[in-house]
Amino acid sequence: MNYEKLLDLAGGDPGRAEALKEGLEQLARGTAGPELREMANDVLNERIDLHKAVAFEVYANHIRKRLNNFMTWYDALMPAERKEILAIGREYLANLRSGRRGE
Numbered sequence: 001m002n003y004e005k006l007l008d009l010a011g012g013d014p015g016r017a018e019a020l021k022e023g024l025e026q027l028a029r030g031t032a033g034p035e036l037r038e039m040a041n042d043v044l045n046e047r048i049d050l051h052k053a054v055a056f057e058v059y060a061n062h063i064r065k066r067l068n069n070f071m072t073w074y075d076a077l078m079p080a081e082r083k084e085i086l087a088i089g090r091e092y093l094a095n096l097r098s099g100r101r102g103e
Contacts, residue, residue: 001044009050015097035062 001024003017010016026032027040039059042048053059077085 001046005046013093013097015093015095018096019093032066033062035059036066 001021006017006021007014010020024040024044027036028044030037035058039048039053039056043050043053054063074082074085
């Protein structure tokens, strides 16, 4: 997937574009199962647009399941833990924006 498409999907934010790319690359390694691996590979290799891919029912169902699992985990966190996770996420994006990948 070319950088301009990533940047457009990320609303022009270079950090979010890099995070999106890293997320797709992680999915392409199969970390969330074979269906999402297939979707991520197709998106990264520009065989399908991300918006169209997530609209396919088979992919949407797997994404929904993962999001539900995340929300269950997140909802169980204490407020201090949520604040810490938010700070880690902000630092991660700031590092990506400054070119320090994955720090």
